[in-house]
Amino acid sequence: MKRGTIPAATIALVLAALAVAADNPQPQNLRVASRYTFTWPTGPGAPVPRGGTTNGVPVQLATSPSPQWQALHEPGLKTEERDRRAILAMAGSYRVNFDFLEIAAFVGDGSRAQPYQSWGTERVFVDRNEPGLVSLVHILEMHVVDADGKAAAPMVTKHWRQEWRYEPTYLVEYAGGNRWIRRDLTAAERRGRWSQVVYQVDESPRYGGLGKWEHDASFSTWISGDTARPLPRREWTVRKDYDVLRGTNRHTITPTGWLQEENNLKIASGTPERCIAREYGVARYERIAADYFQQAGQYYESTRAYWNEVLAAWDELWVKHRAVTLKANSDQSGAYADLFQQADDFADGQLDLAAARNRIRASLRQQLAAPEARQ
Secondary structure (H helix, E strand, C coil): CCCCECCHHHHHHHHHCCCCCCCCCCCHHHHHHCCCCCCCCCHHHCCCCECCCCEECCCCECCCCCHHHHHHCCCCCCHHHHHHHHHHCCCEEEEEEEEEEEEEECCCCCCCCCCEEEEEEEEEEEEEEECCEEEEEEEEEECEECCCCCECCCEEEEEEEEEEEECCCEEEEECCCCEEEEEECCHHHHCCCEEEEEECCCCCEEEEEEEEEEECCCCEEEEECCEEECCCHHHHCCCCCCCEEEEEEEEEEECCEEEEEEEEEEEECCCCCEEEEEEEEEEEEEEECCCCCHHHHHHHHHHHHHHHHHHHHHHHHHHHEEEEEECCCHHHHCCHHHHHHHHHHHHCCCCCHHHHHHHHHHHHHHHECCCEECC
């Protein structure tokens, strides 16, 4: 493909390829023998992390505070502006490591599931920066090396979006199954707080939370209230014993990057609900000193108008309806592939924006079950 992108049909393979990485690749037998943080039980019975064995090309990480960090710490800023700068500090180029660990099992024989580890390199773009609104788009650009240390052609794809609103009037929340609701917020709920709504690869909603930023000289942090979310790809591909994650989501800004932490209960919905386990997860975003994500930038610029039109189509649904139910989760059903193909056609000049608007809405109609009218 011209921009270094990959066919829509193989997007799932790229997302699944987020795997264990090291700057100095280790033989498989050493990785099996290694222990995981909070290993339990100790000794030879400790479960081996899953997630793959690929490695990325070495990158140079930033060691000094970023300009975004310095802007965040300018004296005399109003609270809302300092919050906004903390959100903007998440933009940039990063090496990301994902770690998820079950710290307690509540059912069965007490054995624990395998921990999960993966990695990625991606660039986070400021898609919108308006009063009370910041929208960040994550584009993966994976540079994987083979067993001989040779780098393959980069794999580029849209990853996810996080949209932040100050004192929002409503919040899009996951309600279980394939259903999401628009919940109106009271003045007391939203005062001084920011919402974060996370969108999946195709701009369909994933989950939303509400919280307040706190700042000191060492870091800035935001933590959501209790938030429900559907199972991520790392789980639904291997787990069938639960169907909802419920917990908190924390973002912490540091001088050279940021962290996203999750503290989740794994819930098997039903009557009554059962808590299967508790999970702790952390994604470490380490800022890369040199920007080599050229193809990620090309993909973002060439498809930005298209994906914003997809987001606008979703916004129209939330204006008209208080709840939306999909026929199936688009990540699991592969329904996102049609939109990704349209995005490639748009980038190649085979689809103009006017025609894209009609095709986008037709694609969404195919995915939707009967939406509920607003009350």
